Amino acid sequence: MEQMVNVFLFGKRYQVPASATIMEAMEYAGYQLVRGCGCRNGFCGACATIYRIAGDRELHACLACSTQVQDNMYVATLPFFPLVKEVYDIEKVKPTEQIMMQLYPEIYSCVGCNACTKVCPQSLNVMQYIAYAQRGEYEKCAEESFDCVMCGICSSRCPAGISHPQVAMLARRLNGKYLAPHCDHLDQRIAEIERGDYVPLIEALMDKPLEEIQALYNNREIEK
Amino acid sequence: MYQDPIMCQSAEKVAAARAENVKLDPRRMTAEEKDQLLKTYHPDYREEKFEVLKAGPNRGEKVPTELARLLQAHSRITADQIDLTKPDYTCDVLVIGGGGAGTSAAIEAHAAGAKVMVVTKLRMGDANTMMAEGGIQAADKPNDSPAQHFLDAYGGGHFAAQKDLLCKLVSDAPEAIRWLSDLGVEFDKAPDGTMITTHGGGTSRKRMHAAKDYSGAEIMRTLRDEVLNRQIPVVDFTAAIELVLDENGRCCGAVLLNMETKELKLALAKTVILATGGAGRLHYQGFPTSNHYGATADGLVLAYRAGAKLLYPDTLQYHPTGAAFPAQIFGALVTEKVRSLGAMLINAKGEAFMNPLETRDVSAASIIRECSDRGNGVKTPAGYAVWLDTPMIEIKNGEGTIAKRIPAMLRMFGKYGIDIRKEPILVYPTLHYQNGGIKITVDGQSQVENLFVAGEAVGGIHGRNRLMGNSLLDIIVFGRNAGRNAAAKSRSVTPAAPTLAHIAAFDKSLADAGIETDAVSPQLLPDYARRENVLKG
Numbered sequence: 001m002e003q004m005v006n007v008f009l010f011g012k013r014y015q016v017p018a019s020a021t022i023m024e025a026m027e028y029a030g031y032q033l034v035r036g037c038g039c040r041n042g043f044c045g046a047c048a049t050i051y052r053i054a055g056d057r058e059l060h061a062c063l064a065c066s067t068q069v070q071d072n073m074y075v076a077t078l079p080f081f082p083l084v085k086e087v088y089d090i091e092k093v094k095p096t097e098q099i100m101m102q103l104y105p106e107i108y109s110c111v112g113c114n115a116c117t118k119v120c121p122q123s124l125n126v127m128q129y130i131a132y133a134q135r136g137e138y139e140k141c142a143e144e145s146f147d148c149v150m151c152g153i154c155s156s157r158c159p160a161g162i163s164h165p166q167v168a169m170l171a172r173r174l175n176g177k178y179l180a181p182h183c184d185h186l187d188q189r190i191a192e193i194e195r196g197d198y199v200p201l202i203e204a205l206m207d208k209p210l211e212e213i214q215a216l217y218n219n220r221e222i223e224k
Numbered sequence: 225m226y227q228d229p230i231m232c233q234s235a236e237k238v239a240a241a242r243a244e245n246v247k248l249d250p251r252r253m254t255a256e257e258k259d260q261l262l263k264t265y266h267p268d269y270r271e272e273k274f275e276v277l278k279a280g281p282n283r284g285e286k287v288p289t290e291l292a293r294l295l296q297a298h299s300r301i302t303a304d305q306i307d308l309t310k311p312d313y314t315c316d317v318l319v320i321g322g323g324g325a326g327t328s329a330a331i332e333a334h335a336a337g338a339k340v341m342v343v344t345k346l347r348m349g350d351a352n353t354m355m356a357e358g359g360i361q362a363a364d365k366p367n368d369s370p371a372q373h374f375l376d377a378y379g380g381g382h383f384a385a386q387k388d389l390l391c392k393l394v395s396d397a398p399e400a401i402r403w404l405s406d407l408g409v410e411f412d413k414a415p416d417g418t419m420i421t422t423h424g425g426g427t428s429r430k431r432m433h434a435a436k437d438y439s440g441a442e443i444m445r446t447l448r449d450e451v452l453n454r455q456i457p458v459v460d461f462t463a464a465i466e467l468v469l470d471e472n473g474r475c476c477g478a479v480l481l482n483m484e485t486k487e488l489k490l491a492l493a494k495t496v497i498l499a500t501g502g503a504g505r506l507h508y509q510g511f512p513t514s515n516h517y518g519a520t521a522d523g524l525v526l527a528y529r530a531g532a533k534l535l536y537p538d539t540l541q542y543h544p545t546g547a548a549f550p551a552q553i554f555g556a557l558v559t560e561k562v563r564s565l566g567a568m569l570i571n572a573k574g575e576a577f578m579n580p581l582e583t584r585d586v587s588a589a590s591i592i593r594e595c596s597d598r599g600n601g602v603k604t605p606a607g608y609a610v611w612l613d614t615p616m617i618e619i620k621n622g623e624g625t626i627a628k629r630i631p632a633m634l635r636m637f638g639k640y641g642i643d644i645r646k647e648p649i650l651v652y653p654t655l656h657y658q659n660g661g662i663k664i665t666v667d668g669q670s671q672v673e674n675l676f677v678a679g680e681a682v683g684g685i686h687g688r689n690r691l692m693g694n695s696l697l698d699i700i701v702f703g704r705n706a707g708r709n710a711a712a713k714s715r716s717v718t719p720a721a722p723t724l725a726h727i728a729a730f731d732k733s734l735a736d737a738g739i740e741t742d743a744v745s746p747q748l749l750p751d752y753a754r755r756e757n758v759l760k761g
Contacts, residue, residue, distance in 0.1 A: 021552050032753040034483050037517050038350040041556045043441050087453050147631055169449050173408025181417035189364040189398045201371040206387045217379030218255050222428045
């Protein structure tokens with residue numbers, strides 16, 4: 001017999017297998033999920049969830065797909081959080097401090113409570129990456145925020161009304177496009193392809209009889 | 225830490241053999257060995273799990289039984305339920321699907337000046353793209369070439385790829401990387417800008433570009449942000465449940481279903497792009513899957529009913545390294561990048577039983593052999609598994625490599641108390657990718673005029689097996705291609721009167737073939753809810 005625990009889904013008690021994730025517990029209880037379920041493996045941020053264990057005063061946050069249930073866990077899902085997403089033209093913006101001031105000025109109202117960091121289900125140092133964004137240090141902000149799944153839990157706890165995931169998104173795009181070192185070998189290869197340098201090679205390969213291609217494939221040298 | 229005594233004992237053997245195993249470079253199998261292995265152990269060769277279609281464009285060909293049931297099913301609607309004179313949405317290009325292919329298509333169609341709209345069953349970005357971890361291939365290094373990339377992919381796909389599609393895939397690859405980079409996607413680079421690239425299974429050159437092990441997520445969130453910046457209308461939680469054809473049989477829209485309210489809506493367009501993704505959530509042969517919640521082959525069903533032919537729908541990719549333990553992540557993807565970085569596959573006795581960088585189908589079949597006939601699997605609650613010896617990564621590449629290069633894997637196992645820097649992990653094949661799909665020409669169009677297809681819903685680009693890193697590439701190259709071509713085509717199209725006559729016609733072909741079924745399709749979502757003694761209807 002499988003070990004069971006009590007969970008309270010939106011306050012209502014269900015008995016579910018102790019090994020289940022919160023998402024599996026909801027399905028075990030009979031919910032057919034539409035919202036609040038995405039990749040089911042911690043990458044998409046669809047299943048932000050808050051919970052509290054009976055007897056504990058603290059509210060915790062997690063992703064329902066990758067958090068195991070506990071006995072006497074009170075659960076409420078947060079399947080959508082209305083973040084602020086400002087619209088901009090990536091070709092026209094510049095990676096200066098100015099752009100954050102213009103698009104997300106509320107980041108400068110951060111009171112340093114660190115609630116965002118404490119609540120992040122990815123254990124990111126959220127307040128730190130906001131600090132980098134304030135200073136226009138987009139490379140650092142990008143690196144610090146890289147594992148963000150944009151679930152929005154941080155923003156749900158922010159007294160300053162910051163949409164942290166969107167701030168980080170902007171920083172990463174600025175970094176990727178403008179600040180990261182330029183890749184010359186990529187440009188060179190594209191120029192060669194555009195000149196048609198590889199057309200004869202590929203066409204010759206495609207025209208070969210099957211046995212010849214098979215022989216080429218089976219005997220090709222593999223880079224160490 | 226592993227608690228189970230059998231696992232602990234076996235893990236100790238793996239640890240004891242590590243110092244010797246790490247020095248090995250097991251030889252690659254010969255072509256004959258691979259053929260024999262696949263025929264004996266690969267799930268695609270289990271004839272009893274397939275069914276020959278009796279109706280529709282692929283009549284006489286076999287597909288997985290679960291897919292046959294959906295392809296030879298009735299529509300969720302009848303034609304008289306929809307007033308085709310009153311569309312709720314009209315646009316030039318209707319994109320169905322909000323994953324990597326759909327968003328790439330939408331961006332390019334928008335850039336070409338078309339009025340575009342995206343409908344997506346869940347949220348934009350809820351897609352297999354988001355979950356692609358390892359990387360994206362492009363032959364952009366001096367020792368590499370698009371021809372070499374072609375040879376790797378063509379051979380890896382068992383010489384079955386549509387050559388013109390594969391040629392486009394490899395030739396457009398470097399430009400696809402630059403497009404993403406220009407949108408702000410952060411690829412792993414050396415300080416001088418050189419791309420940091422690794423091998424994938426079956427590659428002969430190190431051409432795997434990555435963004436740590438969040439490669440797909442980084443691409444997806446950037447494309448999503450760009451769609452939002454362009455203010456392209458996105459209707460989410462809305463599935464396409466039937467295509468609309470005009471009186472001349474050309475695709476001109478779709479019937480939509482609000483996933484929450486069940487309200488039906490009608491979208492009419494000049495051209496349509498299907499980018500609905502894969503089928504992992506159909507759980508072929510009872511396999512777990514690494515796929516997204518919405519991966520239920522909807523696009524294949526819609527296109528098939530409208531008259532489009534499928535190519536290689538009988539070939540699926542079982543990713544060799546799905547998580548086999550703990551239960552909470554059963555079937556989840558363990559990126560191939562773990563092996564690219566040097567982790568080897570080790571059996572219960574501590575033996576490195578194969579070269580870890582064979583193609584996916586060969587690796588999966590080899591693991592299944594180890595866990596079945598050879599009896600060298602480790603017993604787990606769900607069956608048997610082999611080890612993937614992750615601590616080797618830091619022996620080979622230095623301490624800190626795992627946190628830096630595969631943080632998602634470190635986190636995924638860390639949540640359940642397994643430190644992959646110190647302990648190996650248990651893996652078994654998981655249903656990962658639909659190699660086959662809707663047949664297209666190189667412009668991205670299916671056999672139904674004005675119905676374009678992109679991404680995992682397409683069949684033929686990869687042949688009968690796909691290499692790691694060629695799917696993220698395919699969604700970008702063929703997503704953009706479909707977007708541009710659908711936008712261009714929309715300028716010259718004047719649809720005739722819309723009809724849903726194909727629904728009744730398909731029903732008739734089912735009846736003519738003697739098929740009696742209650743099934744309706746597309747499936748839209750898997751049903752994991754436990755229902756005991758619930759009210760019906």
